Structures are given as structure tokens and as C-alpha cells.
Amino acid sequence: MKVSFLIDNALREAVVNSCIGILLKAMDIECKLDNYNFFYSPSGFDFFDRTRENIDLTLFPSYNVNRTPEQLSRAIRTNSMMVATHAEQIINSALYKEKLNTSAKSKYSKQITSHFVWGPFFAELLMTHSSIPADKIYITGNPKLQVSTRLNTSTPNLSPSKSVLIVSDFSLGDMDDERWSQFKKRYKANYNTPIHRHYYEARRKLVNWVLTASERYPNIHFKMRIHPGEDRAAYELLKGTNNISLVGDRDFIEDVLDSGLVFSYSSTSLFEVLVMDKQVFNLDLHDLPEERKGEYFELFEWVNKSQFMDILRNYDEGKVFYPSSGRKKLLEKYMYGGNQKAVLRNAIAIKDVLENRIAQYGFSDFLVHYRNLCLSLVKDKAVKAGIWFNKELGLQNYISTLANRRKEADLNNPVRLNPNKIESAYKIASGIVTESEIEILKNNLYEIRKEKDGIYIDF
Template sequence: MTDHINIQIDLATRELPYLTILKTILENKFDLEISLLPQDPIWCNGTSSFFKTSKQKCDLLVTPSYNAKRTLNTLAWKHRSNSKLVHFHSEQLIDPRFYEEKLNTTCSLEYDRDVEYHLVWGEEFAKLLHEVAGVPKNRIYIVGCPKLSLIDRDKLVSRDTPNNKKVLFVSDFLWATMPQNQYNWALKKYGIRPEDDFQGFYKTALDKFIATAHQFSISNPDIDVVLRPHPGESQEAYRSLSELNNVEIDIGTPFIESAVKADLIVQFLSTSFFESIYLGKPVICLDLVEQWGTHHRNYFKYYNFVKQKDFESTAKNYLDNSQSSYEVDDTCINELFSADKGDSILRSAAALSHILSISKNTFSTPILQDKIRSNNFILQHMLKNVAGIISTACISIGIKNTLLQRVKNAQLKWENSPEYFDSDTILQVTNRFLSSKYQNFDFKYHLTETKYGNLVEVQEQTH
């Protein structure tokens, strides 16, 4: 009987490109059955996808994000499908204030029972996971950053019309543009103290970021300026910029495609800094806040901060440089993402195959406390499911009610979301990103025990 792996997707726009390749490799190299499914239950015609998908037995359930208090749907899915849970950590730089959310520091016992194995990008995060979250190192696999695997530096093509220089401003100010009710909900969700004034920190930075971009655009009308808002960020803050003739607001273009066409990339604290470096692009991190408060600056120790007053001269120095590309300093890339140990997507496939082999004959029965946690979610979701069916039926026979329509609108939200995907989407994304480098599934891998986890390395076979 073929082993089956369910891989959950949190943000399709970010994760689907490399997960479709991972799916193809696992199916062709290791002869496994792979399903790519939304992490959150999807509502359609009044019914939830949870009950259909979770009852199907699978051997591994892989999730990009997990919190033992908040994502109980994943825990219930694990128990119903009798699978081992693998947490594929999709964020490697974590502000210490997010430890409770990302490392489950206030519910470490539950987290340890819930998640059997962890995939991380580099040794530094493995250390954090081991020392802060208390995860045993034999359950940690270091596999690299899959987003970097999608970048073929040897085949990068610059823009066709390099007459005007182009500067890409990358925004990451979602916290600053949140409505107050959404911000209050986020504080509770992530366990952040209101007195830390997290939103105030980002609002201060956003005002200076816009002022810097505005002044630069006016002073340099012959330079094309592109501003890329963060996904989900309100664009109202950038209205004044959009009115300038040499400014373009770029929404929806994959970051790599935008970055390749830029001569300089400017940002605040976005982790696209590392992708920019990997692309060989000059990048400036604007130093926009004088009082960092509890926002730990050491967390951004790799960033090359430039004072606001020095930005224009520094930018001009980069732009006046006649080099078409810049020498890549791989130090931080290798420290954080172990990029020098082979292709990350191949390494991830190898790690999941190894986990399957060592866990196939191990069984564990959930303790009563964990059964209660799962069943509480299942009961609540079942009631929502019944309510959804009733609401859909009422609307279909002409009974109109504001509450019923809200339920219906919630059900339609998924299909209208930019994160929507189905089997056709998966096929399209696979065809787009499955380059010739992944057509050969002949590779070998080996594991090395390090101080904080199992380092997975691959060696591709040439013929």
C-alpha cells in the first residue's frame, strides 16, 4: 500500500510554487501519494472540507504553521487521519515577542506531544527550536530555504530596457495599516503586550519610509520608482506616491520577478533582504526608528542599515556603479538557510522520506487531554457545519436574513481569495515552476547529526 502525505498550505501565493515541485519529486522519486490541501477548513455549499479530508488516512501531515492553542483544526486532522505531524517552519527570523506564537513557549508540553518532527532552514533556527522550545534535536531536520531553490542565478534575465534606472521599494508595514479592531485581535493572537506599542513602532517607520520614497522620486524624475506593498496591506497610505509620474505601485507580481528588474532594492525590515542578496542585487535597509524599545534590533543583525539622511547619496553610489550585478556575499545566506548544502526542495523531499521510514512502525495513542482538545474543535466545527447547511438551504428557497447572508458570504470568500487554489491551479503552477533542473530525480542524500539537529545534504547525480 502506497504511503500518503497530506501537505497543508497556509499562503498559496507564497508556498504553492515550491510545494508543487516537492509534490512532484516525492511522487516520482519516492513513489508516494501526495495531496496539497488548504490548512484552514474551506466552506462550500454550507459544508466544511474538514470532515471529508480529515477522515482519509495518511501517514504524514505536514503543516507550514502550528500553534498548540490556536490551530486545533490541524491537531484534530492529525488524530482523525491517524498521522504523524511534521511542522515545516516557514519563518526563520522570529522577534522574541513572537516566541509564544511561533515556538509555543507557554504550551511546550502540548507542542511536544502534537508535533513529531520539524523541518527548518538552517542551524540558527534549529538552535532556537531546541533551546527555546525544547524540541529534541533528533526530531529536527535542517533542509534549507525552498524559496531560494526557485532562484536559478545562472539563468537570471535582467530587464530589456535598461535606459532608466529602476529602484524597488519593498514595503512591510502591515501592522501600521491595520484597522484598530484587527490590530487588537492580532495582539491577542500573537501574545503581544499593548504597552509595547507595536503599531506605533511601524507607523513611525511607515511615515518616514513614504517620505523617503516621495523625496527620492521628486528629486530623481529620470529614475523609475516601483513600490511593492506587503500582501494584505492597505494601499491608502501610498496614494501620494501613486500620483507621481515616475512611480508605479506593483501589486501581485512575484517578488523575484520584480527584484530581477530592479537596479536597487530599498526596504525596512522585510526578509526579502535575503532573497535580494541571493539575486546579487544591491539592497539598502532604511534605519527609520530611533527608539526601538522592546523591538530587538539584534534580531536584524544581518541587515545593512542606512540612516535616512544618508539614503540618497548611498542610493546614487549604487546606481552610478557600472556593474550589471553585484558579488553575492553568501555568509548570512549559508548561516541562516544552509544554502551551501544542496537544493532545499530535494533536501525536504529526502527528509520527509526518511521520517516516513523511521516512523512507519511507531504508534502512539493520544492522551485524554489531547483528545478533549481535538474533540472540542470537532464539536464546534460540526455545529458550524450544521448552521452552514441550514443557512444555505434557507437562502436557496428565498428566505432572506442578514445573518444568513453573512454565512453565505463567508462561504464565497475562499473562491474570491487570491489564496484560492484547486487541482487546475496546482497543475498550472507545476508547469510554470518545474524547471529542467528538477526533471532528473536521480539524487542521493545523507544525514549528519549536528549540535542542534539532523543536517540533510543532497548530491545530484549526473549522467
């Protein structure tokens, strides 16, 4: 049997899925990591090259029936079942249509063989808003949190200096009104207020706060972690300052481990930070409208500019900050099992799906597949023709220019998976997975329990 993990962000997903892959390999289940997206290059469009081999099960970090038909086509072409692992499970109601496929419930339920969720919170959303039956939902916990915890206990801080991490989630602030309108339409985001403007203003304030703090506390190293794809020009004012560095090209976990304190605006990365026993504060930069807020905002600990400076002063004087026990307990509401055995539960859930489930694609699904095959073939032939005209006849053209630019952009993209990242991820994962976990799998030392809100795995 063979399993494929699709990676949308190599910096955040490669190590976690490598851990699960190591456990599966111990049961003679072959695994591979692959990029979620398909790419253009001077060699053509790579859909056909990357969907040649049969795969028994493919895990998708996200899937939308209407927006990502190429992923359905990938599964059908490789004779694979589809499992949704839901990379984003802490969401607000404006994104239900995109994340929960509320406008395509029937197809969604049939196309996705099983769902792996972090806790009862998201299981309830799937059942209530997507009409997904409980017997298709495995409540596994969040494997990223377990990996973060293992790294936190086994890896010392990477820098002896006083380091503060500031996590950006301001990508929406890059958009003008037209792009914002296109974003809402593409992702069916039901926002009534100009959220992008709120994030633009918040980011402007953040830059000002960080500049002021860096001058006031020269002994603190401020690491501004830029969101993948975010416009770095927005942080131009921070360049050239000795104790500020712009980061974002390595694993998020490494930056957290390297920091004694973390700040953010509204990023859900706080879940990983809290479970690693690092304190994270939310910067009250700009008041967000109610429609942007979610139930998970109850975990946020807001501080204004004056409080931000006071916290940094105390940190500079040697105070060590930890999250409160109450805040960490509240985290359990969203994450089943906290940071324990989630990697193992995911491996067991995959094994159970392989042994007991089958794909159920209908006639309309195959129509989508054939349409995508035709479209992918046109893309591939058009790119190859454009490259041929450029190379053989010296005719520069839009297609060849696009293909070369896309190749360069993709290769330089820090979140894109490549052989070096795969090798590095497996090396880190091999130091995280334990022999006791492998023994549990090999000896079936677990029980699968079906409840009204989903399937649980007990040890």
C-alpha cells in the same frame, strides 16, 4: 504513501513545495497542495470536505498548540503525522511563545513528529526554548533560497527598464490600539512598546520618500510591493504617478527578478534577495525599540533619506549594485548549505519520516479533535441553514451575508491557493528540479548524519 503540503501564502510557498513534490513523486510518493486555512462559503464550512482522505504525512508552515487546534484535528481525522516546516524562522524573542510553543512544550513535542529547519540557529531555539530533542530536528537549509537561486540563474530580468522594488512589512501599522492589544493577546507577543505606532509612522515616511524619489528620478520605475492583507489606502498618495506601481499580486520572486535594486524596512525577505545576488538596503525610516530587533538585524544595511537618494542617483546613472561577500557569508549563519540542495534535503527528510516515524497523539489530543469536530459541524450547519433561509424564503440574514462575503474575499485573495495557481506552480517547478536530483533520490546517494544539534543530510 501520500503527503500533503499546506500552503499559507501561495505566492511564496506553492512553487517551492511543488519542487519537493516532484522529487517525491519520482519515488512513488503521492503529493498534493492544500490551503492551510479552512473557509466559509455558501456551500458551508469546508473542514469535512477537505479532510475526508487519509494522508500519511502533512507539512504545516506554522502550528500553535493553543491557537490552531483545527490543524491538530485535521491531522487526526486524516490519520496523518504532523511535520512543522516553520515558515518564519527569523524571529525575535517577543514571539517565542507563539512560534516556539513555550507554554505548551510537552504537547508540542508529542504532536509534531519532526521539525524541518533552515539551519543550526533555529534548531538551537527549538531545543533551548521548546525542549525539542535533536533527533526530531532535520537541518535541511531553506528550499525557498535554492528555488530563488535557480530562477535567478535561468530567468532573465522581465523588464529592460530601471526598476526598483520596495518591500513593505507595515501590516502592524494598520492596527489601532485595540487591535494591537488583541494581536498581542492572540499571538502571545510579549511587546511592551506600541510597535504598531512605530510601523505606522515609518510607513508615512516611506510614502513621502518614494514620492520625492519618483519626482527626482523619473526614469526609474518604483514598484511598491504591499504586504498581503495590508491596507492599500495607506498608499493612496502613490497612485496616479507614472513611474510608481503598487504590486503584490504575483510571486515575490518575480518582482525581485524584475528589479535591479531592492529596499525594505525590517522585512526578512532580504534573505531571499541576498541569495539571488541582488542588493537590498534597509530604509532607516523610524527607530525601532530594542525588543523588536532580533539577532538577524546584523544583516541589515541601513540608509537614511539622503543616502537613499544618493543610491538612486547612482543607479539612475548606470551603477550596478551587488551585496558584499561579507554580508552573503554572514547569511550562512542562518541558512545551512546556503542555496544548495535544500529542496532535495527536504524530500529526503520527508522520505525518512515516512519510513521511520509514527504519530503519537494522546487522549487529550483526541478530546481537542472531537471538540473541533463538533464546532466545525455547527459552523457547517449554521451556514447551510442561513443560505437556505436566504435562497428559499428570501430572508437576508447575518450568516448568509457573512458566507457570501467570505467566499468573495477568499476567492480574490492573491495568497489563497487555487487550481490555476497549483498548475502554474508545478509548471515552474518542472523547470527547476533536475534529473541529477531525482537520480540521487532513486539511488540513495546520500547519508543521514545525526549530531547533537539535529539531523543532517550529506551528499
